[in-house]
Amino acid sequence: MFLSPRWIALLCAALITTITVVFISFVPQTSADIMFVGGISCFISSFFFIYYVIDTLVFREVNKIYTTIKKLKIQDFDIAKKTIIKSINPLSKLNREIYNYVSKKQEEINELKKMETFRREFLADVSHELKTPIFAAQGFVHTLMDGAIEDPDVAQRFLKKAAKSLDGLDILVRDLVVLTQVESGDLKMHLALINLIEIVNEIFEQLETKAKKRGTKLSLKPKSLEKVLVLADPQRISQVLINLIENAIKYGKENGKVQVAITEEDKKVWVSIEDDGPGIPQDQLPRIFERFYRVDKSRSRETGGTGLGLAIVKHILNAHDSSISVSSKIDKGTRFTFHLAKAPKEIA
Numbered sequence: 258m259f260l261s262p263r264w265i266a267l268l269c270a271a272l273i274t275t276i277t278v279v280f281i282s283f284v285p286q287t288s289a290d291i292m293f294v295g296g297i298s299c300f301i302s303s304f305f306f307i308y309y310v311i312d313t314l315v316f317r318e319v320n321k322i323y324t325t326i327k328k329l330k331i332q333d334f335d336i337a338k339k340t341i342i343k344s345i346n347p348l349s350k351l352n353r354e355i356y357n358y359v360s361k362k363q364e365e366i367n368e369l370k371k372m373e374t375f376r377r378e379f380l381a382d383v384s385h386e387l388k389t390p391i392f393a394a395q396g397f398v399h400t401l402m403d404g405a406i407e408d409p410d411v412a413q414r415f416l417k418k419a420a421k422s423l424d425g426l427d428i429l430v431r432d433l434v435v436l437t438q439v440e441s442g443d444l445k446m447h448l449a450l451i452n453l454i455e456i457v458n459e460i461f462e463q464l465e466t467k468a469k470k471r472g473t474k475l476s477l478k479p480k481s482l483e484k485v486l487v488l489a490d491p492q493r494i495s496q497v498l499i500n501l502i503e504n505a506i507k508y509g510k511e512n513g514k515v516q517v518a519i520t521e522e523d524k525k526v527w528v529s530i531e532d533d534g535p536g537i538p539q540d541q542l543p544r545i546f547e548r549f550y551r552v553d554k555s556r557s558r559e560t561g562g563t564g565l566g567l568a569i570v571k572h573i574l575n576a577h578d579s580s581i582s583v584s585s586k587i588d589k590g591t592r593f594t595f596h597l598a599k600a601p602k603e604i605a
């Protein structure tokens with residue numbers, strides 16, 4: 258209120274009038290009447306003049322700019338209503354609005370820059386990952402065309418290798434599609450009541466050959482459990498468990514152990530997958546959920562890994578209002594843990 262045009266004009270007019278009256282009083286033979294009339298006319302004229310100048314030329318113009326900024330802001334985000342109501346002085350309102358607007362824009366610019374870098378890196382990663390199997394298959398086919406096809410043994414071997422590379426390419430593209438879908442929220446989770454024990458046992462059967470090849474012993478704890486009902490998308494949760502158990506077999510030690518432990522709570526069911534393998538260095542733990550990130554690049558490639566598995570796992574669990582955590586000790590093993598919503602008691 259104090260800084261409204263009216264008050265400013267009033268104060269200035271009072272100041273000018275005081276100075277004028279003081280000056281007039283120095284003129285010889287000046288009567289009190291002249292000083293009064295001079296003072297009043299000086300006060301009225303300077304008040305209206307200053308009021309007009311401030312209101313028309315400054316405040317209204319500033320208000321117009323302020324309104325424009327406000328309109329611009331409304332299109333983008335919520336206005337900080339409180340800050341607008343509190344202040345009447347348009348100059349400080351304008352200042353605050355410009356500050357809010359610019360800082361919000363800066364945030365958006367930073368976010369866009371981050372996304373741009375992320376997109377660039379992702380594209381570079383995808384091209385790199387696609388190049389490897391394509392070049393391999395291309396090499397085998399060209400060698401066959403250049404004459405290797407004449408020798409049936411060599412031809413058979415090269416065709417097998419080309420087919421393996423193309424299979425890898427197929428897996429990579431499929432994983433990429435799933436990852437893009439879960440990340441963009443396009444892949445809807447079809448929640449249903451599922452028996453976790455049944456799913457884990459099915460996956461153990463599915464991965465039996467792989468586990469046998471490495472001499473890995475798969476087990477479920479506690480053994481006595483037969484039925485644990487959770488609310489989850491059966492296909493997606495199987496995908497999560499397959500990747501985690503497969504990783505534990507692939508990256509765990511030979512002739513080692515992989516244990517899936519299930520712990521029931523009131524509303525949650527905790528699932529952990531633990532191996533007794535070489536573990537993951539502490540500094541790399543937060544990065545293993547990034548796309549294409551592999552701790553031991555050569556070992557992972559050798560086993561046909563694309564480095565997308567854990568990124569997919571993370572997104573699927575997020576879509577289940579859950580998250581995944583990992584703990585690992587070098588030469589002791591690695592444990593991945595997540596939780597799922599337990600089926601309501603009346604249903605279970």
Ligand SMILES: Nc1ncnc2c1ncn2[C@@H]1O[C@H](COP(=O)(O)OP(=O)(O)OP(=O)(O)O)[C@@H](O)[C@H]1O
Nearest residue numbers: 504505508545551552553557562563564565566567
């Ligand atoms: N149980 C584990 N023990 C040690 N290292 C692991 C374990 N699980 C994952 N890792 C490391 O984390 C990396 C990322 O795993 P992720 O499942 O995302 O990819 P991948 O297994 O290489 O490929 P994909 O799962 O797509 O076939 C692996 O390459 C491996 O280096």
Ligand SMILES: [Mg+2]
Nearest residue numbers: 500504566567
């Ligand atoms: Mg994996």
